[in-house]
Amino acid sequence: MKKVAIIQYMEHASLDTIKASFDQQMENLGYKDGENVEYIFKNAQGDNNIAASITQTFQSEDADVVVAIATPVAQSVASLSKTTPIVFAAVIDPIGAKLTTSLEHPDKNITGTSDEIQVDLILDRALQLQLDLKTLGVIYNNGEANSVTNIQKAKDYAKTHHLTIKEATITNVNEVQSAIDVLANQCDAVFAPNDNTVASAMNVVSHACIEAKVPLYVGADSMVQEGGFLSVGINYEDLGKETANMVDQVLNGTPVSDIPVKVFKDDLNVYVNEDVMNELDMTLPETLLQDKALKLM
Ligand code: TRP
DSSP states (O other), X not given: OEEEEEEESOOOHHHHHHHHHHHHHHHHTTOOBTTTEEEEEEEOTTOHHHHHHHHHHHHTTOOSEEEEESHHHHHHHGGGGGTSOEEEESOSOTTTTTSOSOSSSOOSXXXXXXXXXXXXXXXXXXXXXXXXXXXXXXXXXXXXXXXXXXXXXXXXXXXXTTXXXXXXXXXXXXXXXXXXXXXXXXXXXXXEOSOHHHHXXXXXXXXXXXXXXXXXXXXXXXXXXXXXXXEEEOOHHHHHHHHHHHHHHHHTTOOGGGSOOEEOOSSOEEXXXXXXXXXXXXXXXXXXXXXXXXXXX
């Protein structure tokens, strides 16, 4: 009987998709809950203190592998890697988050899947659709290492494209409403990266941006589904499935150092929320409409 301890940072559509697809692939690989595998599953509810206490309980579980879904919990359970291999799911920047020093040769008994987001491609679309775009608002939780990485990319992009950035930082979900209410009225467009806290409050962010008639560019398909205007990104079902494949390798005895981090950055789709587009009176150029990568949601 193998023991797999899983920690998920919080519930939001994308993390839930990853978990469901992970579960499905484990089953496809022959793991049957209660027969040849025991799962322990914990949700940290977006709270680093809860993540820390879950990490502590995992210490005494003596699991064969620990799985961490999203950056903040991967960082939390990293301390367990002295004794237990760790496989993370959807960590934007594993090196920046200090989970490994090499993607090719993981050196800390930690590997997994990365959803490195292509901030340039998202902002290229923004400039293509809004020729008069000058001030770009960004909203993110500055306690999420994944977002700090992406906002730095947005700042670098802004420098070379004559954009001014206005920042709204939050520390938890309760601050989203007031932050976005102010921000949306100060800019021509808003960019919300692949930030867990913002993703869990998309209804609020979306509503404020539509009210202010400001297009909201986002870091994931699920955030478009839930009211963002446009994103360029990956398919998270594939990522969840690949995370299960890596767990299978670990359970079969492959050393973590022989399992490179798998970065998802190819086969990107352009996701557009049609209802939001209509609310904003926006239209898409013919080239994009003909593009096979376009997914209207
Ligand atoms: N990449 C995020 C992280 O590193 C987790 C994540 C996966 C996410 N899908 C998302 C965040 C969608 C926001 C929206 O923590």
